[in-house]
Amino acid sequence: MTKEIWISDVLSGTLVDQEVSLKGWVKRTRSSGKISFITLRDSTGSIQCVAKSGSLPDEQMEALKSSLIETSVIITGLVKADERSGGFEVAVSAAEVVGAVNPDSPFPITESAMAVADGGETEFLLDNRHLYLRTSRMTTMLKIRSSVFGAIHSYFRELDFVEYQAPCFVAGAVEGGSTLFEVPYFGRKAYLTQSWQLYAEAAMPALERLYTIAPSFRAEKSRTRRHLTEFWHAEMEIAWGGNDDVMAHGEALVRHICRTLLDERSQELETLGRDLDLIRRYADNPFPRIRYDEAVERLQAKGVDIEWGQDLDYSKEKILTQDFEVPHFLTHYPRIAKPFYHRPDPDDEKYVLCHDLLAPEGYGEIIGGGERTWSEKEILERIDEEGTPREPYEFYIDVRRYGGVPHGGFGLGVDRVVSWLAGAEHIREVIPFPRDSRRVTP
RNA sequence: GCCGCUUUAGCUUAGUUGGUGGAGCGUGGGACUGUUAAUCCCAAGGUCGCCGGUUCGAACCCGGCAAGCGGCGCCA
Numbered sequence: 001m002t003k004e005i006w007i008s009d010v011l012s013g014t015l016v017d018q019e020v021s022l023k024g025w026v027k028r029t030r031s032s033g034k035i036s037f038i039t040l041r042d043s044t045g046s047i048q049c050v051a052k053s054g055s056l057p058d059e060q061m062e063a064l065k066s067s068l069i070e071t072s073v074i075i076t077g078l079v080k081a082d083e084r085s086g087g088f089e090v091a092v093s094a095a096e097v098v099g100a101v102n103p104d105s106p107f108p109i110t111e112s113a114m115a116v117a118d119g120g121e122t123e124f125l126l127d128n129r130h131l132y133l134r135t136s137r138m139t140t141m142l143k144i145r146s147s148v149f150g151a152i153h154s155y156f157r158e159l160d161f162v163e164y165q166a167p168c169f170v171a172g173a174v175e176g177g178s179t180l181f182e183v184p185y186f187g188r189k190a191y192l193t194q195s196w197q198l199y200a201e202a203a204m205p206a207l208e209r210l211y212t213i214a215p216s217f218r219a220e221k222s223r224t225r226r227h228l229t230e231f232w233h234a235e236m237e238i239a240w241g242g243n244d245d246v247m248a249h250g251e252a253l254v255r256h257i258c259r260t261l262l263d264e265r266s267q268e269l270e271t272l273g274r275d276l277d278l279i280r281r282y283a284d285n286p287f288p289r290i291r292y293d294e295a296v297e298r299l300q301a302k303g304v305d306i307e308w309g310q311d312l313d314y315s316k317e318k319i320l321t322q323d324f325e326v327p328h329f330l331t332h333y334p335r336i337a338k339p340f341y342h343r344p345d346p347d348d349e350k351y352v353l354c355h356d357l358l359a360p361e362g363y364g365e366i367i368g369g370g371e372r373t374w375s376e377k378e379i380l381e382r383i384d385e386e387g388t389p390r391e392p393y394e395f396y397i398d399v400r401r402y403g404g405v406p407h408g409g410f411g412l413g414v415d416r417v418v419s420w421l422a423g424a425e426h427i428r429e430v431i432p433f434p435r436d437s438r439r440v441t442p
Numbered sequence: 443g444c445c446g447c448u449u450u451a452g453c454u455u456a457g458u459u460g461g462u463g464g465a466g467c468g469u470g471g472g473a474c475u476g477u478u479a480a481u482c483c484c485a486a487g488g489u490c491g492c493c494g495g496u497u498c499g500a501a502c503c504c505g506g507c508a509a510g511c512g513g514c515g516c517c518a
Contacts, residue, residue, distance in 0.1 A: 028478085028479080030476095030477045030478070030479095030480055030481095031474085031477085031480090032474055032475065032476070032477060032480075032481090033473080033474040033475055034474085034475050035474095035475040035476065035477080036475095036477090037476075037477050037478075037480090039478085048477085048478080050476075050477090052475065052476095053475075068468095068469085069468090082476095084476060084477085084478090085476090085477090085478080086478085103469060103470070104469085105452085105469095106452080106468065106469060107468090108452060108453070108468090109453080110452085110453050110454080110467055110468050111453090111454090111467065111468085111479055112453050112454040112455085112466075112467045112468080112479095113452095113453050113454065113467090114453095121511080122453095122454095122510095122511085123448095123449090123509085123510050123511070124452095124453070124454095126510090126511095127510095179516075179517080195518090216518080218516090218517070218518085220515095220516060220517065221443075221515095221516095222514085222515080222516065222517075223511085223512070223513070223514090224512090224513070224514080224517095225512090225513095226517085226518080227516090227517075227518085228518090231518065232518095233518065234518095311516085311517095313514085313515070313516080313517095314514085314515090314516090314517090315514085356518095364517095364518095365517070365518060366518065367518075368517080368518060411518060412518070413517090413518030414518085415518085416518055417518090438509090438510075438511090439510095
């Protein structure tokens with residue numbers, strides 16, 4: 001029982017006056033005496049089917065008329081061009097209900113629930129996420145998301161990067177230890193990974209150019225429009241490259257994602273009310289780069305209370321992004337503000353060779369990356385200076401003991417990129433089952 | 443960890459300066475042969491988040507709790 005004809009085929013206009021058998025779900029019904037209108041949807045679109053008494057067996061007519069929203073059906077009929085339905089419709093000659101919906105528990109997501117929560121953010125819709133997935137807004141988001149994932153793979157694979165997987169159970173932290181999820185592990189403690197990076201560095205001398213798209217986990221209690229506890233992380237690592245080389249990849253990747261969305265998902269983006277000119281601007285223009293010091297000066301000139309050495313929090317990032325119409329890099333943060341694996345700048349050891357990529361429209365950080373500390377002497381100094389225990393990082397230090405080379409990489413928050421480019425109100429809108437500090441169900 | 447807001451039918455909500463709760467959608471029944479969130483008539487459906495207090499009387503006032511949402515710090 002495979003499916004050969006999709007609603008999008010009918011809407012393309014090539015099947016006029018042909019009989020088709022459409023498999024799908026009832027989106028809406030209207031009835032006017034002896035004529036019934038059924039809007040049928042599948043994953044590719046929706047179309048109006050018109051059932052008239054006498055044109056199909058009575059019992060099929062009755063079954064169709066009493067079909068509730070989300071009943072699965074197979075509808076057979078003649079495709080007709082018809083202005084009254086805004087293009088094409090199907091004149092029903094046969095209908096088979098495959099999976100009925102019980103009137104005692106009809107599909108709970110009604111027009112009223114959708115109208116108020118344009119974005120699926122009410123408690124009710126989050127509780128019914130498994131059903132909300134079927135709505136057109138969520139379907140559109142998931143298609144855009146799929147294209148972003150595809151674009152990331154195609155970018156790296158075209159450049160001969162190798163896709164490489166790191167473990168999800170780990171013993172040590174990448175970022176600060178407070179955001180680790182601890183899990184029992186046969187009488188010991190393990191943690192869910194926060195990043196692929198440390199294990200990627202171990203494979204760097206083997207593969208030289210590698211990337212991944214994988215979930216990362218952070219036990220942050222953040223309740224913002226850009227945070228999840230489980231998020232999809234696209235990371236890359238290259239040997240024989242420095243901060244500038246890594247940034248060049250970050251810029252090229254984000255521009256490639258924008259170009260891919262314009263090619264594959266313009267219609268979906270417009271459905272969501274997104275201005276395609278903005279996406280074109282991001283795809284076609286170089287991303288400016290400013291140093292941390294310049295960012296601090298700019299902020300101070302605007303009267304923002306910030307001292308040198310402070311990390312830039314979201315409110316300050318947001319003020320900065322207002323100066324730019326495209327994504328832009330912030331580089332050379334003070335060493336004291338960043339973890340041990342960032343390499344100090346040989347020209348001025350107060351700074352590290354790192355970068356963040358900030359998305360415009362007030363969105364904020366989507367990439368964090370940089371050059372790694374790559375000599376044994378320097379990595380031990382930095383680990384000790386931070387007060388971090390060496391033991392969990394022995395394998396990481398070994399990368400430096402046996403033929404260390406300059407290398408670097410970045411991590412991109414895939415959900416954040418989708419959220420930014422789709423113009424979502426909240427990052428939850430772009431992932432099927434969002435996880436945050438308050439929600440692990442459904 | 444901190445600050446703020448919300449909670450009334452399956453969903454979205456109105457409401458009473460304290461006197462046993464209204465509507466729209468959805469569902470069920472009826473009318474209608476071109477509807478576009480169809481329309482019209484009828485019906486069922488609510489311990490007004492939970493616990494306690496004040497009161498002759500609490501959905502409404504007070505206290506506590508819970509859940510959810512928004513935001514901050516931190517980050518991708």
